[in-house]
Amino acid sequence: MESSVPHSEATVETATFDPFKDRLDRASAQRIVADACAGADDGELFLERRRSEALGFDDGKLKTASYDASEGFGLRVVSDEATGYAHSPELSEKSLRRAAETARLAAQGAGGAFAEAPVRTNRRLYGEDNPVEEAPFAAKVDLLREIDAWLRAEDPHVVQVSISLAGGLQEIEILRPDGDQRRDARPMARANVSVIVERNGRRETGSAGAGGRKAFGELLTADGLKSLGREALRQALVNLDAEEAPAGVMEVALGPGWPGVLLHEAVGHGLEGDFNRKKTSAFAGLMGEIVASKGVTVLDDGTIPDARGSLTIDDEGTPSAKNVLIEDGRLVGYMQDRQNARLMGVSPTGNGRRQSYAHVPMPRMTNTYMLGGDSTPEEIVSAVKDGIYAVNFGGGQVDITNGKFVFSCTEAYRVKNGQVLNPIKGATLIGDGPTALRQVRMIGNDMALDPGIGTCGKQGQGVPVTVGQPTILIDGLTVGGRAA
Numbered sequence: 001m002e003s004s005v006p007h008s009e010a011t012v013e014t015a016t017f018d019p020f021k022d023r024l025d026r027a028s029a030q031r032i033v034a035d036a037c038a039g040a041d042d043g044e045l046f047l048e049r050r051r052s053e054a055l056g057f058d059d060g061k062l063k064t065a066s067y068d069a070s071e072g073f074g075l076r077v078v079s080d081e082a083t084g085y086a087h088s089p090e091l092s093e094k095s096l097r098r099a100a101e102t103a104r105l106a107a108q109g110a111g112g113a114f115a116e117a118p119v120r121t122n123r124r125l126y127g128e129d130n131p132v133e134e135a136p137f138a139a140k141v142d143l144l145r146e147i148d149a150w151l152r153a154e155d156p157h158v159v160q161v162s163i164s165l166a167g168g169l170q171e172i173e174i175l176r177p178d179g180d181q182r183r184d185a186r187p188m189a190r191a192n193v194s195v196i197v198e199r200n201g202r203r204e205t206g207s208a209g210a211g212g213r214k215a216f217g218e219l220l221t222a223d224g225l226k227s228l229g230r231e232a233l234r235q236a237l238v239n240l241d242a243e244e245a246p247a248g249v250m251e252v253a254l255g256p257g258w259p260g261v262l263l264h265e266a267v268g269h270g271l272e273g274d275f276n277r278k279k280t281s282a283f284a285g286l287m288g289e290i291v292a293s294k295g296v297t298v299l300d301d302g303t304i305p306d307a308r309g310s311l312t313i314d315d316e317g318t319p320s321a322k323n324v325l326i327e328d329g330r331l332v333g334y335m336q337d338r339q340n341a342r343l344m345g346v347s348p349t350g351n352g353r354r355q356s357y358a359h360v361p362m363p364r365m366t367n368t369y370m371l372g373g374d375s376t377p378e379e380i381v382s383a384v385k386d387g388i389y390a391v392n393f394g395g396g397q398v399d400i401t402n403g404k405f406v407f408s409c410t411e412a413y414r415v416k417n418g419q420v421l422n423p424i425k426g427a428t429l430i431g432d433g434p435t436a437l438r439q440v441r442m443i444g445n446d447m448a449l450d451p452g453i454g455t456c457g458k459q460g461q462g463v464p465v466t467v468g469q470p471t472i473l474i475d476g477l478t479v480g481g482r483a484a
Helices: 026-036 093-107 137-154 222-240 258-271 273-277 338-344 377-382 433-438
Strands: 042-058 061-079 082-088 158-175 181-199 202-212 248-254 298-301 322-327 367-370 386-399 404-416 419-425 428-432 440-443 454-458 461-469 472-480
Touching: 026 042, 026 061, 026 093, 026 158, 042 137, 042 338, 061 093, 061 137, 082 093, 137 158, 137 181, 137 222, 158 222, 181 222, 202 222, 202 404, 222 404, 222 419, 258 273, 258 298, 258 322, 258 367, 258 386, 258 404, 258 428, 258 433, 258 454, 258 461, 273 338, 428 433, 433 440
Parallel strands: 248 386, 367 461
Antiparallel strands: 042 061, 042 158, 061 082, 158 181, 181 202, 248 472, 298 322, 298 367, 386 404, 404 419, 404 428, 428 472, 440 472, 454 461
């Protein structure tokens, strides 16, 4: 029988975040923001409260547990390409006035026409439940202990189990100089299971995770965590039989879902507005040009309900959108925040994101994926004459200026004459995004998003994202391996 944790009776603060109720006078705050932004092109007061909890169960014990409650504001003044920004964890008029003195320096001597407020939306893409309040702390620990014991009993090769839960609620309020006010409450939940197996002195690892902008739900049940545990164990056992990866230029079939992280890194960052405005992207100046094989259509869509990268509004107040970046191989759009959109003479796309109140917004991805095609996954794999089939990825590195990437495969198979052979280990994929896009030969009909595990880093800021793609076949990627 499935077990689950009971509903929480914890005394965590649940009142809706309202900084203008007892900390700041709204009219005074608006006047301060308006004075700071006088003569500027854009700007806003961004207020935030976060409540989050994280548990880490490792080696049969609860190793880490944390609860964090934070709040603060960031005041931004934008004048042409200059940005003045000041932030504080103290929500008081005194702190706001001090921040305004700093931020307003960006607009000194300027005489810009202040930008209009973002359009409004009554759409809601996720609930406002706080996963922290979903179950008592002790019940969560008991569940993690249960899953740890189950996995160790499930297979005699299991020597280590690590399980983590993380959840929280981010509440934001945006106040503009004209009095326009926006708010959003963004839940986030994440669970992850990692397993180490050993056989004849050889150890291998597998992991699986899931989450999204929602309460934990099924992830806080034995069945939900066992599903992740089975997948992590399967990967680890597959890798026990893996042989050294071959090396050389060969065909590469990529599986659906999480392998889209290669698309995210090697292509997605190069389509963000700031890199293209500054002409530091491999895609700069190519708007309207063919940049990929026919049939390749790439979107950034922040409107998918409950998806990890979705936003009802972005961190500047602009509603998120379903933005087509590459259509049938042709470059048709970039992702934009308000500042870069204004400087490039286009409209914002709802991609202005920041890690927290202490960070300035910039163009960032949300849920980035490639649309499906007409081929079945079986047809794609059978078309591989000499190559590999990469199902899962670990870390990677990308150079935005030229799109060059290196990605490590955590689950991959050798393929010859359309036959999937042995699993391989130590495989890395080496290439560059623009070339890889042009070498896509087949596109599957099985487009899938990752299960809700992505975090994207840029200029020291991390934000949650989703990646996705169908099974695809790429000609001529360099595979790094150790096999002779």
